Structures are given as C-alpha cells and as structure tokens.
Amino acid sequence: MPSLPDMMTPDAEGLARQAGQGGAHAPAADADQDAFVEFLLRMGDNALILGHRNSEWCGHGPVLEEDIAMSNIALDLIGQTALWLGLAGEVEGKGRSADDLAYLRDAWDFRNLLLVERPNGDFGATLMRQFLFDAFHFLQLRALTGSADPRVAEIAQKALKEVSYHLERSAEQVIALGDGTAESHARMQAALDDQWGYAQEMFASDATDVTMAAAGIAPDPASLRKPWDDTVDAVLAQATLKRPESSFAHKGGKQGTHTEHLGYILAEMQFLQRAYPGASW
Amino acid sequence: MSSEWPLWEVFIRGQHGLNHRHVGSLHAPDADMAIKHARDVYTRRNEGVSIWVVKSVDIAASSPSEKGPLFEPSNDKVYRHPTFYDIPDEVGHM
Amino acid sequence: MYAQLVKSEGKSQAELTPEDIAFQERIDRGEKIEPKEWMPEGYRKTLIRQIGQHAHSEIVGQLPEGNWITRAPTLERKQILLAKVQDEAGHGLYLYCAAETLGVSRDQLLEKLHSGEMKYSSIFNYPTLTWADMGAVGWLVDGAAIMNQVPLQRTSYGPYSRAMIRICKEESFHQRQGYAIMMKMATGTPEQKRMAQDALNRLWYPSLMMFGPSDKDSVHSVQSMAWKIKMNSNDELRQKFVDQTVPQAEYLGLTVPDPNLKWNEEKGGYDFSEPDWDEFYQVLKGNGPCNKERLGARVKAWEDGAWYRDAMVAHAKKKAARAVAAE
Numbered sequence: 203m204p205s206l207p208d209m210m211t212p213d214a215e216g217l218a219r220q221a222g223q224g225g226a227h228a229p230a231a232d233a234d235q236d237a238f239v240e241f242l243l244r245m246g247d248n249a250l251i252l253g254h255r256n257s258e259w260c261g262h263g264p265v266l267e268e269d270i271a272m273s274n275i276a277l278d279l280i281g282q283t284a285l286w287l288g289l290a291g292e293v294e295g296k297g298r299s300a301d302d303l304a305y306l307r308d309a310w311d312f313r314n315l316l317l318v319e320r321p322n323g324d325f326g327a328t329l330m331r332q333f334l335f336d337a338f339h340f341l342q343l344r345a346l347t348g349s350a351d352p353r354v355a356e357i358a359q360k361a362l363k364e365v366s367y368h369l370e371r372s373a374e375q376v377i378a379l380g381d382g383t384a385e386s387h388a389r390m391q392a393a394l395d396d397q398w399g400y401a402q403e404m405f406a407s408d409a410t411d412v413t414m415a416a417a418g419i420a421p422d423p424a425s426l427r428k429p430w431d432d433t434v435d436a437v438l439a440q441a442t443l444k445r446p447e448s449s450f451a452h453k454g455g456k457q458g459t460h461t462e463h464l465g466y467i468l469a470e471m472q473f474l475q476r477a478y479p480g481a482s483w
Numbered sequence: 484m485s486s487e488w489p490l491w492e493v494f495i496r497g498q499h500g501l502n503h504r505h506v507g508s509l510h511a512p513d514a515d516m517a518i519k520h521a522r523d524v525y526t527r528r529n530e531g532v533s534i535w536v537v538k539s540v541d542i543a544a545s546s547p548s549e550k551g552p553l554f555e556p557s558n559d560k561v562y563r564h565p566t567f568y569d570i571p572d573e574v575g576h577m
Numbered sequence: 578m579y580a581q582l583v584k585s586e587g588k589s590q591a592e593l594t595p596e597d598i599a600f601q602e603r604i605d606r607g608e609k610i611e612p613k614e615w616m617p618e619g620y621r622k623t624l625i626r627q628i629g630q631h632a633h634s635e636i637v638g639q640l641p642e643g644n645w646i647t648r649a650p651t652l653e654r655k656q657i658l659l660a661k662v663q664d665e666a667g668h669g670l671y672l673y674c675a676a677e678t679l680g681v682s683r684d685q686l687l688e689k690l691h692s693g694e695m696k697y698s699s700i701f702n703y704p705t706l707t708w709a710d711m712g713a714v715g716w717l718v719d720g721a722a723i724m725n726q727v728p729l730q731r732t733s734y735g736p737y738s739r740a741m742i743r744i745c746k747e748e749s750f751h752q753r754q755g756y757a758i759m760m761k762m763a764t765g766t767p768e769q770k771r772m773a774q775d776a777l778n779r780l781w782y783p784s785l786m787m788f789g790p791s792d793k794d795s796v797h798s799v800q801s802m803a804w805k806i807k808m809n810s811n812d813e814l815r816q817k818f819v820d821q822t823v824p825q826a827e828y829l830g831l832t833v834p835d836p837n838l839k840w841n842e843e844k845g846g847y848d849f850s851e852p853d854w855d856e857f858y859q860v861l862k863g864n865g866p867c868n869k870e871r872l873g874a875r876v877k878a879w880e881d882g883a884w885y886r887d888a889m890v891a892h893a894k895k896k897a898a899r900a901v902a903a904e
Contacts, residue, residue, distance in 0.1 A: 265882060284652045
C-alpha cells in the first residue's frame with residue numbers, strides 16, 4: 203500500500219517516550235495493578251471477540267483465497283488472545299489461566315470494544331470493521347512496543363508484525379471495494395456509516411487509560427486519534443468513500459456494558475466449559 | 484459481470500537463498516492481491532521469503548514435439564515441481 | 578475416500594488406437610503425464626471428474642468441522658481446529674488448480690457442484706453433534722482419506738500427484754489431532770467417555786462407506802487402476818483401514834460397533850460387517866441427514882460473495898487502466 207501514510211515504520215521510540223513520560227516510578231500500587239489487569243483484559247478481549255467473529259467465516263468465504271486469508275487473521279488474533287489473557291491472569295495473581303478468563307467470565311466482565319462484537323454482516327462489512335479496528339490496533343501496538351512493562355512490550359512486538367499485515371490487507375480491500383462497482387461502493391459506504399459510531403469508542407479514554415498512560419505501560423487512546431484519522435482519511439479518499447460527519451460514540455464495552463450480541467457469542471463459545479464444568483479437553 | 488478471477492502461478496524463494504521455485508497456483512483479481520494470497524496460501528506468512536506471481540496465460544512454455552509426443556517424455560512442464568519423492572509409510576499412521 | 582463411484586471412461590481392448598497403447602506404455606513405465614501432453618479423452622474426463630470430486634469434498638468437508646469452531650472448548654483447541662479447517666480450504670484450492678490444467682475452470686467446477694451435477698464424499702452429509710465428533714472425524718475420516726491419498730502421490734498425472742504430495746505433507750497433523758482429542762475424551766469424565774463412544778458408533782459405518790462399494794466387478798476401477806488414477810481397490814483400502822483402526826479403538830477403550838468384528842488369523846486381518854449400502858446410495862442421492870444444509874451453505878457462500886468477487890475484478894481493471902493512463 204504505497205499510497206498510505208507511513209504506518210508500516212514503527213516509531214516505537216517516539217511513542218514510548220510519550221507513553222513513558224509519567225512512568226519513571228516502579229510499577230504498581232494496588233490501584234495501578236487493578237488498572238493493569240483491566241487494560242490487559244481489554245487487549246485480550248478485543249482480540250478474542252474479533253478473532254471469534256472472523257472465524258465464523260471459515261468455510262463460508264466468498265472465494266477460497268479469502269476464506270484462507272480470513273482464517274489466518276482469526277488465528278493471529280486468537281493467538282494474541284492467549285498471550286494477553288495469560289498475562290492478565292498472571293498479573294491478577296489469582297491463578298486464573300487464559301482459558302479460565304476466556305471461557306468462565308460472563309458478559310459484564312468482558313472488556314472488548316462494542317465494535318468487535320457486532321455481527322459480521324456481509325463480507326464487505328466484516329472487512330470495514332477489520333480496517334477500522336486494524337488502523338487503531340496497529341497504532342496501539344506500535345506504542346506498546348515501548349511499554350514500561352517488558353512483558354507488554356514483548357507481546358506487542360510479536361502482535362505488531364501480524365497486525366501490520368492485517369492493516370495492509372484490510373486497507374487494500376476497503377479501497378478496492380469502495381472503488382469497485384456501484385453495488386460494492388454502496389455496501390461499503392453503508393458499512394462505514396453503520397460502524398462509525400462504534401469505532402469512536404476506541405478513543406474514549408477513561409480512568410484506567412489515564413492510569414496506564416501515567417505508569418508508562420500503555421498510550422492514552424485519545425492520543426491515537428490523530429494518526430488514526432490520517433490513516434482512515436487517506437484510505438477512505440482512495441476508496442471514494444465519504445467519512446461520516448457524526449462524532450457520536452457508542453460506548454460501554456470497555457467498562458463491561460455490552461450490546462445484546464456478546465451474550466450470544468459467549469453462550470456459543472463457552473458452551474462446553476459451562477455444560478461440563480471442570481472437564482479437561 | 485461475474486468474471487472469474489484470473490489464474491496466477493506462484494514462485495517462492497525461501498530463506499536459504501535458492502532460486503525461486505514454482506509452488507502452485509491461485510486465483511486473484513490482480514498482481515497485488517495475488518502476492519498477498521500467495522503469502523496466505525503458500526507460505527502461511529513466513530517472513531523473509533520472496534514471492535513472484537505471474538499470470539498463467541503469460542507463461543510461454545515449450546511444446547511437446549509434433550512427431551513424438553507419445554514416446555518422448557515432454558519438456559513441456561508449465562507446472563514445474565520437485566520430482567516425485569516417496570513419503571514414508573509413517574505418514575498418516577499413528 | 579473423497580472420490581467415490583467416479584465413472585471411468587475407458588475403451589474396450591478392440592477400440593484402442595496406437596496412441597492409446599503408447600500412452601498406456603508410458604504410464605506402465607512410471608512416467609508422469611503433464612498438462613498439454615497428449616492424453617486419451619477418457620483419461621482427461623475421468624481425471625476431471627475425480628479431481629473435481631476430491632476438491633469438492635475438501636471444501637464441503639470444511640463445514641462439519643467448521644460447525645464447531647465457534648464452540649471449541651479452549652483457545653488452543655480453537656486454533657487447532659481453525660487451522661485444520663483452513664487447511665481443507667487450501668487443499669480444495671490445490672486440487673481445483675490441478676483440475677484446471679485439464680482445461681476446466683474452477684468456476685465451472687463449482688457450478689457443477691452447486692447444481693448437483695458433481696458429487697462430493699458421502700461422509701460430509703453426516704452431522705457433527707458433539708465435540709467428540711471433532712476427534713472422531715480427525716481420527717476416522719482423515720484416517721480413511723489418508724489411506725487413499727498417500728498412494729495417490731504416485732498417481733500418473735503430474736499436477737494431481739504434486740497436489741497430493743503437498744496435501745499429505747500438510748495433513749500429517751490432522752489425524753493425530755483427532756486422535757489426541759479422542760484420548761482426552763476417553764480418559765476424561767464419564768460424560769466425555771460416553772461422547773467418545775457415541776461418536777465412534779455414529780461415524781464408524783459412514784467411514785467404511787468412504788471407500789465406496791466393493792469394486793471387484795467394476796470395469797471403471799480396472800481402467801482407472803491401469804491409468805494409475807486409482808491406486809488400490811476399494812476393498813483393499815477398507816480392509817487396511819479396519820486393520821489399522823481397530824487396535825487404536827482398543828487402546829482408547831472404545832468398542833467398535835460391529836458384533837461380527839473378529840480377527841482372522843488366516844487372512845491376517847479382521848473380518849467385519851459391511852456398511853448399509855442402501856443408506857450409502859440414499860446419501861449420494863441427496864437423502865443424507867445434512868445434504869441440503871451442506872450444499873445450501875456452499876451455494877449461499879458463493880452467491881453472497883458474487884458482488885465481492887466482481888467488485889475486486891472491477892477495481893483491478895480500473896487500477897490497470899489508470900496506470901496505463903498515467904504513463
């Protein structure tokens with residue numbers, strides 16, 4: 203994607219400096235530790251729920267090559283889930299594994315963005331959601347490679363490689379489908395309009411985010427707004443799609459107030475663990 | 484419209500610096516997507532590999548001779564692959 | 578196996594031309610036949626049918642296991658299952674490409690699948706009802722498929738042979754992951770053991786059907802074997818499968834649902850009951866438990882994806898035109 207702004211070159215140092223401004227002190231009073239766990243759940247739950255949604259396409263994609271590519275993205279995200287939730291359990295210190303966290307929490311304890319739990323819609327809507335999230339995820343991970351917590355930086359390093367590719371792919375396809383036919387253009391514009399309000403939740407900082415930024419562990423999501431806008435605007439322009447004007451944000455996912463959809467995802471995903479408690483699989 | 488995506492031949496050079504090798508084919512709307520698909524289908528995203536794609540219709544290949552097509556093994560191998568090798572019996576067994 | 582009852586288009590001995598005979602001699606010498614080389618029309622048509630059916634089986638075969646991806650019980654199981662079903666898409670892709678070297682396009686083959694003109698393996702018309710089925714499908718269905726695919730690496734048609742080599746290499750983990758699930762279940766809670774036995778009960782005979790009916794009288798088989806498109810007889814592979822699988826079931830502490838199963842010292846293999854061939858033909862005719870769902874899912878994916886495929890081509894054309902205009 204040569205025409206995109208420079209999003210493939212990690213500026214880890216700059217962002218790390220920014221993230222680390224308040225973070226000279228050693229990690230974690232108790233309040234900080236709660237916020238840290240909360241933050242890790244947000245990372246893990248976004249990856250888990252989006253990976254789960256993407257995996258629903260396996261066997262149902264519009265063409266074999268895309269079926270395979272979408273499964274690769276889902277595999278990457280579920281792999282990242284295991285790392286983030288594994289670390290969340292470790293930091294929490296109550297002996298919960300990544301699987302415990304994925305399979306034994308109810309919806310109100312999930313911390314993913316509303317955007318990623320919404321139903322897939324058509325393949326174009328899935329790609330639009332992927333793009334809006336990838337553009338954010340990429341910036342977030344790039345900043346996290348400079349985290350004051352080396353475990354976070356290490357996971358981010360690995361995930362960033364994968365997500366750079368996700369973004370390259372989803373951006374290219376949003377451009378292609380926006381530009382393609384009258385029908386594809388209309389579908390992509392509708393998908394964008396539909397998801398725009400949900401995408402805004404990504405930048406809504408709360409107390410957890412502020413604490414993490416102050417500790418130098420993670421960037422304040424609000425600080426990612428500008429570079430996200432740059433990427434998204436550039437891609438939408440090439441895609442001949444119109445950026446929605448509304449700045450309204452649907453919120454709540456990060457704090458555990460979800461849409462009705464998440465309950466159904468969990469009912470399906472957690473079925474075996476719930477029906478046969480304690481069994482080993 | 485419903486036009487079929489064109490067929491591409493995929494050539495990959497692995498990390499060990501050998502020549503690009505034909506690994507298979509796939510369908511893609513254009514060269515950029517063909518390279519991405521090749522990465523997803525044929526390398527499962529190994530990094531450090533170089534991928535070539537070329538439209539199958541653009542490959543010029545030598546033809547079997549008019550005289551002896553039945554008796555001479557032909558050199559017309561558009562789909563050049565490593566020669567056949569035996570998979571040991573253990574494959575597929577427990 | 579994934580290609581059942583493939584009609585072969587051979588000629589009688591008297592009809593053979595000198596070209597036919599020379600072609601057969603090449604095959605007998607172990608030479609590979611490559612695209613664009615002369616081949617009998619019957620060889621080409623039979624191969625298209627067989628490779629096409631094999632490819633269709635891979636992509637329809639994504640569905641019964643895909644059914645459990647969103648319900649896999651751990652993150653690791655989810656990844657393994659997703660990777661496996663993804664592999665099946667890849668194997669379909671390789672096989673369609675091999676068929677395309679014979680002068681048929683992938684879209685044409687898919688049309689024939691969607692219209693019901695071409696078949697896929699009967700096994701994928703059975704439902705996957707519990708998590709143990711993910712184990713049993715890997716263990717039994719992939720186990721049966723591998724019986725067929727390993728020898729097919731030596732098939733006479735070059736592109737088919739190469740596709741099989743790649744597929745066998747990638748598939749080596751499929752059966753093992755299935756058996757690993759079965760081991761977990763068989764040593765797990767009483768409910769898990771019950772699930773494992775239930776899966777074996779339901780999938781045993783459909784797995785035996787995968788090899789097709791006894792082919793000792795079939796002229797099609799004889800011709801396909803002479804052409805090295807088919808490497809072993811159905812009965813031979815079925816026997817081998819039973820002999821391999823029964824001890825594995827015993828190791829799991831599970832009972833093969835066949836009261837007639839008995840070791841036959843003389844032949845050095847098991848005696849076993851035939852599956853219900855009426856059921857087999859009913860399933861092929863479209864009356865299996867999941868025929869409509871399976872084919873319906875494929876048709877829906879294809880039709881829902883039409884706008885996407887068209888738009889990607891339209892964009893590629895515009896992009897190319899813009900590049901030309903810019904020069």
